[in-house]
Amino acid sequence: MWAFLHKLASPKHFYRITGRWIPWLWVITLLFMVPGLYLGLWVAPPDYQQGDSFRIMYVHVPAAWMSLFIYVFMAVTGGIGLIWNMKMADIMAASSAPIGASFTFLALVTGAIWGKPMWGTWWVWDARLTSELILLFLYLGYIALQAAIEEPRTAARAAAILAIVGSVNIPIIHYSVEWWNTLHQGPTVTRMDKPAIHPSMLWPLLLMAAAFQVYFFTVLLMRARTELLWRERRARWVREMFGNSTRTPFSNTEKVVT
């Protein structure tokens, strides 16, 4: 197990091993998403209060969960890169940020679309909505900081500190609906007594959550592989893989000094 993980930490082996995983990860994503969408949009009964409008939950809730999960993932991998100087951890953290920002944006937009017919407003400045918006700004700040610093190690260190500091927002988002009076309702699935949702409506939600999770790792690995190639573009293994030593990948964009 450790030997395998150790192998994954080496750029060359990471590139080779994960390349074989990606088609399978796409298959698994679809295996969760197709039944999840079918059960959620066709089979699940309409809600007693919200009718069919509640079905937007099957995108909104998993997207919001992912926005929190990816931020924690980013802070943890960033911290690992910071403490152990691990190149792969840096790449993982940097590659996950745009995916997390997309999920946050999706959660905010679907939330607004849901809020208009049900609450009567697109947006309110309550604690849940505001803290989720701050999460989007944290992601964007992280991406901007990465892009502003040329040297990859310095960029990774600065961004990791931002990610770690920003992670205090995560429990605030999660508990905002319990600590303060908010327009957003309280948690449904993680309630202690019993989930406040009928099983026929819960199953599609869990399937969609699994689909989004696998989708994240699929896209993450694809992004990480590209990022890896770019950072290692001068390394021997990259040049050997792309045929000969004179023609390198990215030779159109940058002159390689040999």
Added chain:
Amino acid sequence: MTPRQRRMAWVTLIVIGVSVATFLALAAFQKNLLYFYTPSQIAAGEAPTGYSFRVGGLVENGSVHRDPDSLAVRFTLTDGAARVTVFYDGILPDLFREGQGIIAIGQLQPDGLFKANQVLAKHDENYMPPEVADALKKTGRMPSVDEFKWSTP
């Protein structure tokens, strides 16, 4: 300490420091972060007069009176302990009904009437098919909306 341990200590220190700072800031702003006041808080005189704020509660059964010639509506909000009468002239959200959780934005008049310029519906975290809801209502096991009942510190 090795450099690695020093870095680890720094990261731990940052996490602890930021958490404490955030906790203190949030504790200080507790009052400003409340999205709405409850009727009990209004009855206790905690709500501001003279400027707009939000009040949240359940629409009391049988309290909704509509003006036949306009959109104007008058209803009572309750949190189980106190009640406040709300006047509103505008379009109500789809979820507005008796027994529903509502947030009204407006000003408290000197005579105790709350004049709203916006009414938002607050739905709870329960999702179920209509048949299940009917069955629960019959047996009286319908989960009650208790979020308007807890008083804030």
